Amino acid sequence: MSKPPDFHFFRLVARNLGNRPYRNIATIFAFAIIAATFFSSQYLMSGAQQSLDAGISRMGADILVVPEDYAGAGQTVILAGTPTSFFFEDSGFEKISRIPGVAKASPQIYIATLFASCCAAPVQMIAIDPKRDFTIAAWLKENPGLRLGKDDIIIGSAIIQNVGNDLLFYGHTFHVVGVLKQTGMGVDNAVFTRFEDAYVMAEESGQKAVKKLIIPEEKVSAVLVKVNPGTSPAVVASEIMAQVPGTKTILPNGLLNAVSGQLSAITRILYGASLAVTIVSVPLLGVISAMVAHERRKEVSILRALGATKAFVVRLLLVESFSLAIMGGCIGIGVSATILVLYQDFIMHLLKIPFIIPSLTTILVQGGSALLLSIVVGGVSALYPVIIFIRSEPYESIRGGES
Amino acid sequence: MINVDGLTKTFRMDNYEISAVDDVQLNVQPGEFILIFGRSGCGKSTLLGMLAGLIRPTKGVVRVHGVDIAHLSDDDVSGLRAKEIGFVFQFSGLLSTLTVLENVLLPTLFCTYSPSSGLRALELLEKVGVLDRADAYPHTLSSGEMKRVAIARALINGPALLIADEPTGDLDVDTEFEIMELFRQLNHEGTTIVMVTHNPDLVPYGTQSYYMERGKIVGKPKTSSCENLDLKSVSHLTTRDLT
Numbered sequence: 001m002s003k004p005p006d007f008h009f010f011r012l013v014a015r016n017l018g019n020r021p022y023r024n025i026a027t028i029f030a031f032a033i034i035a036a037t038f039f040s041s042q043y044l045m046s047g048a049q050q051s052l053d054a055g056i057s058r059m060g061a062d063i064l065v066v067p068e069d070y071a072g073a074g075q076t077v078i079l080a081g082t083p084t085s086f087f088f089e090d091s092g093f094e095k096i097s098r099i100p101g102v103a104k105a106s107p108q109i110y111i112a113t114l115f116a117s118c119c120a121a122p123v124q125m126i127a128i129d130p131k132r133d134f135t136i137a138a139w140l141k142e143n144p145g146l147r148l149g150k151d152d153i154i155i156g157s158a159i160i161q162n163v164g165n166d167l168l169f170y171g172h173t174f175h176v177v178g179v180l181k182q183t184g185m186g187v188d189n190a191v192f193t194r195f196e197d198a199y200v201m202a203e204e205s206g207q208k209a210v211k212k213l214i215i216p217e218e219k220v221s222a223v224l225v226k227v228n229p230g231t232s233p234a235v236v237a238s239e240i241m242a243q244v245p246g247t248k249t250i251l252p253n254g255l256l257n258a259v260s261g262q263l264s265a266i267t268r269i270l271y272g273a274s275l276a277v278t279i280v281s282v283p284l285l286g287v288i289s290a291m292v293a294h295e296r297r298k299e300v301s302i303l304r305a306l307g308a309t310k311a312f313v314v315r316l317l318l319v320e321s322f323s324l325a326i327m328g329g330c331i332g333i334g335v336s337a338t339i340l341v342l343y344q345d346f347i348m349h350l351l352k353i354p355f356i357i358p359s360l361t362t363i364l365v366q367g368g369s370a371l372l373l374s375i376v377v378g379g380v381s382a383l384y385p386v387i388i389f390i391r392s393e394p395y396e397s398i399r400g401g402e403s
Numbered sequence: 404m405i406n407v408d409g410l411t412k413t414f415r416m417d418n419y420e421i422s423a424v425d426d427v428q429l430n431v432q433p434g435e436f437i438l439i440f441g442r443s444g445c446g447k448s449t450l451l452g453m454l455a456g457l458i459r460p461t462k463g464v465v466r467v468h469g470v471d472i473a474h475l476s477d478d479d480v481s482g483l484r485a486k487e488i489g490f491v492f493q494f495s496g497l498l499s500t501l502t503v504l505e506n507v508l509l510p511t512l513f514c515t516y517s518p519s520s521g522l523r524a525l526e527l528l529e530k531v532g533v534l535d536r537a538d539a540y541p542h543t544l545s546s547g548e549m550k551r552v553a554i555a556r557a558l559i560n561g562p563a564l565l566i567a568d569e570p571t572g573d574l575d576v577d578t579e580f581e582i583m584e585l586f587r588q589l590n591h592e593g594t595t596i597v598m599v600t601h602n603p604d605l606v607p608y609g610t611q612s613y614y615m616e617r618g619k620i621v622g623k624p625k626t627s628s629c630e631n632l633d634l635k636s637v638s639h640l641t642t643r644d645l646t
């Protein structure tokens with residue numbers, strides 16, 4: 001041998017882990033399952049939430065004001081883009097813009113379109129007032145040179161059309177001038193146009209379309225409100241409801257609750273699954289670790305007889321358990337992340353939730369917390385062997401059997 | 404070196420008690436080679452376990468260098484085992500996940516690190532005659548080879564005292580002879596040895612021999628007629644001093 005061999009603590013750990021494949025693979029598998037379920041449910045939830053945030057910030061609003069009876073429909077527009085039409089008096093809008101704390105107010109008209117030639121599903125048309133709008137304005141600012149002119153539309157990402165194409169709604173031809181970024185929400189299924197063009201389209205629909213479209217004058221569907229910096233949207237929202245009877249306000253938070261309500265089934269399934277897996281895995285790991293404790297009593301006694309302190313043995317048991325937890329955690333997170341990304345469309349379709357892939361930081365935080373959970377479970381499952389060991393007399397188990 | 408007084412161990416079972424070791428007095432002087440005989444179940448292993456601080460006595464004291472080990476902290480007793488005592492188990496006691504060489508190096512984890520340990524391990528393996536199996540795993544060894552590895556492991560930290568529980572049990576006569584010659588050599592080099600055996604033919608190797616019966620030391624046969632009688636007069640070198 002050329003180099004004198006040496007031996008250290010981590011070599012011992014590595015040997016113990018590497019040379020007991022069956023037991024360790026079972027343990028790693030249990031940790032992987034725990035981490036995978038925990039990670040996936042967090043990932044899906046935050047993806048849905050991020051999607052909501054993106055949808056709302058796409059709207060650029062702090063508050064969405066809709067007619068009282070249409071609060072649910074308002075949410076649907078934002079969340080799912082299921083086409084709806086509803087209206088309330090424009091005079092209400094004037095009142096809203098005068099309420100203290102309101103920085104900007106922008107009316108929108110929601111028009112449910114019929115089955116359009118362009119698209120697989122009915123499309124939600126949202127008409128805006130370019131003078132007061134800030135929803136599309138923000139986006140236009142990011143895309144200099146673009147403007148929303150006569151009969152122009154800007155479309156959501158889920159509408160598979162290119163800039164320059166013509167689309168027909170109620171017999172009226174519109175030109176696509178821009179495509180919005182994906183939000184995972186209703187906006188993805190919407191097309192934006194100007195009030196004037198919508199009115200003209202409605203006018204002409206009597207002759208050009210199968211069904212006449214009526215957009216009542218002096219009425220709007222919703223008002224998006226931006227509040228002054230430092231003002232609480234919740235306070236302004238309740239002021240709006242007090243001063244403009246017949247309105248209902250939707251706040252991003254409220255929207256989130258609505259979604260959680262809507263998604264509660266899925267949420268419950270996801271969290272239920274995590275809980276069930278953890279509840280099943282912890283005793284499983286407990287059983288494995290009890291077996292290990294029993295099996296290792298002799299080994300531990302040998303170490304003690306050779307001069308290992310109690311602290312050394314505890315450290316060995318913990319480091320081994322933590323190593324398995326970390327390996328299992330990383331495998332579980334890696335595999336589930338891969339599956340979630342590769343089959344994203346299929347999974348979203350299956351779960352019917354708004355979704356965009358969370359930011360890398362969010363994913364890292366989620367991965368980290370899933371890993372942390374495995375480590376904690378690893379620590380807990382190592383407790384039993386450690387306690388057994390601390391309680392037993394070192395030599396007792398040596399006599400056990402021949403080796 | 405080790406002084407044992409009134410040492411007793413009683414195992415309590417649900418409905419009866421076993422007096423495994425019963426009021427034993429024993430004095431181990433540096434440089435001695437002590438042999439303990441006795442029938443199976445008479446308490447030999449239990450006695451050795453108490454000498455090494457691995458089994459807590461029911462009564463009595465074990466003094467190492469004049470200090471009652473019951474008064475030492477667990478860490479101190481562990482340190483004593485790591486540095487001063489080499490232990491060879493009745494069974495091989497090798498860890499199955501480690502190679503022969505790693506098994507021999509294992510006790511160095513419990514001492515302050517010395518870069519020379521690796522070389523010393525190889526030397527010891529050569530000395531016990533299993534250097535060629537250094538990278539083998541224990542389950543591929545014969546039981547004689549396992550015993551040799553266990554002995555090399557017991558010596559790696561240069562202990563002043565070697566405690567061996569039937570190191571030659573279930574070995575053939577030739578292998579037993581080789582191991583006993585090795586022990587004799589170690590003893591000449593200064594290692595104190597306490598060894599348990601069933602084989603009365605080994606009496607000549609010891610400087611002291613004791614018989615145990617039902618937990619008691621009942622006889623103290625005359626010092627053996629082996630040629631190296633006067634071991635107490637050789638200087639009390641330990642193998643540690645030699646390294």
Ligand SMILES: Nc1ncnc2c1ncn2[C@@H]1O[C@H](COP(=O)(O)OP(=O)(O)OP(=O)(O)O)[C@@H](O)[C@H]1O
Pocket residue numbers: 396399414421422423441442443444445446447448449450493
């Ligand atoms: N942990 C224990 N619990 C209960 N009884 C024990 C325990 N350890 C030893 N004994 C009992 O104490 C007695 C002495 O056991 P010990 O192992 O010391 O005998 P021994 O002389 O080494 O025997 P052998 O030559 O077969 O190894 C036996 O009757 C044994 O059953």
Ligand SMILES: [Mg+2]
Pocket residue numbers: 447448449493568
């Ligand atoms: Mg025995």
